[in-house]
Amino acid sequence: MTDWPTARLDPIRQMLVLAKVLPAVGVVERVLDASYDRVWSFMQDLEHSVPAFDPMVGSLRILSREGERLIVSARTSGTPFNLRFQTELRDGWCLMRSRMYVVGMAAMPLGDRTRYVHLEGLPYLGATPLRALRPLLRRVVRADVDGIARQLGHPQTTDHDR
Amino acid sequence: MELERHVSAAQQGDLLAMAALLRGLEPYVGRICGSIALDDGDDALQETMIRVLKGIRSLRDPAALQGWVRRIAVREATKLARARRDPVLVERLPERAARDTVEVGVEIADVLWRLTPEQRAILVLRDLEGLSEAEAADLLDVEIGTVKSRLHRARRAFRGRWQG
Numbered sequence: 001m002t003d004w005p006t007a008r009l010d011p012i013r014q015m016l017v018l019a020k021v022l023p024a025v026g027v028v029e030r031v032l033d034a035s036y037d038r039v040w041s042f043m044q045d046l047e048h049s050v051p052a053f054d055p056m057v058g059s060l061r062i063l064s065r066e067g068e069r070l071i072v073s074a075r076t077s078g079t080p081f082n083l084r085f086q087t088e089l090r091d092g093w094c095l096m097r098s099r100m101y102v103v104g105m106a107a108m109p110l111g112d113r114t115r116y117v118h119l120e121g122l123p124y125l126g127a128t129p130l131r132a133l134r135p136l137l138r139r140v141v142r143a144d145v146d147g148i149a150r151q152l153g154h155p156q157t158t159d160h161d162r
Numbered sequence: 163m164e165l166e167r168h169v170s171a172a173q174q175g176d177l178l179a180m181a182a183l184l185r186g187l188e189p190y191v192g193r194i195c196g197s198i199a200l201d202d203g204d205d206a207l208q209e210t211m212i213r214v215l216k217g218i219r220s221l222r223d224p225a226a227l228q229g230w231v232r233r234i235a236v237r238e239a240t241k242l243a244r245a246r247r248d249p250v251l252v253e254r255l256p257e258r259a260a261r262d263t264v265e266v267g268v269e270i271a272d273v274l275w276r277l278t279p280e281q282r283a284i285l286v287l288r289d290l291e292g293l294s295e296a297e298a299a300d301l302l303d304v305e306i307g308t309v310k311s312r313l314h315r316a317r318r319a320f321r322g323r324w325q326g
Contacts, residue, residue: 003269004193004196004197004270004271004286004290005193005196005197005200005203005270005271005274006189006192006193006203007191007192007195007196007203007204007206007207008188008204008207009184009188009192009207009208009211010204013204013207013208014181014184014185014211016208017211017212017215018177018180018181018184018215020212020216021180021212021215021216022177086178088178088181095177095178095181097176097177097178102177104177123175123177124175125175125219126219
């Protein structure tokens, strides 16, 4: 007997599941006009990439690393405040969770370009009035993805609404 | 299932635990959704995972995770396959039938294409999951006689090849 057909949940779909489940996050899906290798080699270097594309992050430091699990400290621009993130980082996938804020980034090759999903927001589940923040958070995320595209030298891209 | 240890953390909103559940459940749910929804299996899997994580706080006993997820997966995959059934079958059956006669022989997927989503769901529950007819009837919320007749028609579609 041969195998039963098996469906797959690629990193983009995984991130879109989390975006649907978390009510108070913004999410943007975009095709970046750069190769996957180029995109992910930039993104995975969190200490350099995040402050470069996110104007709200002044600096980011990796405090510890054990396999795919990192502890990361991010300082908000112009403030002395640090957010400490439990982080999961592997090829095409980065998920960062603090008590107050979550960030998710996923990428996959799409020919010689890259399919990319980015989410950010508040770590709440279930019904919450904070859902009203989604449009605002989407603008924040769109600005971040604009920043990523600029860093890669290709600012002209189009979002898929989510 | 080792995944049960992630359930309580996910119920409290731990994003990393939710991601661990997604990855851990993927092979199991992927086989159910792929076998029932076929080419729409990835979409069915994604919808199932959304329902699983949205409802995770209602799961009182983490040990019941697999059965609870199975129920959601079968229903989501059947619903999606039913909604997309007609255009898919019309377009793709001749291509599938042609493949049968060439080099690939009779694979499960080729036979599944000839069945309705409801018949595929019965086959998955009986032959992949090993549920009894009574358990399958309970999960699908149908009479046991309906399970028997759907299973009979589904197995007949294999034209004797199912059991070798």
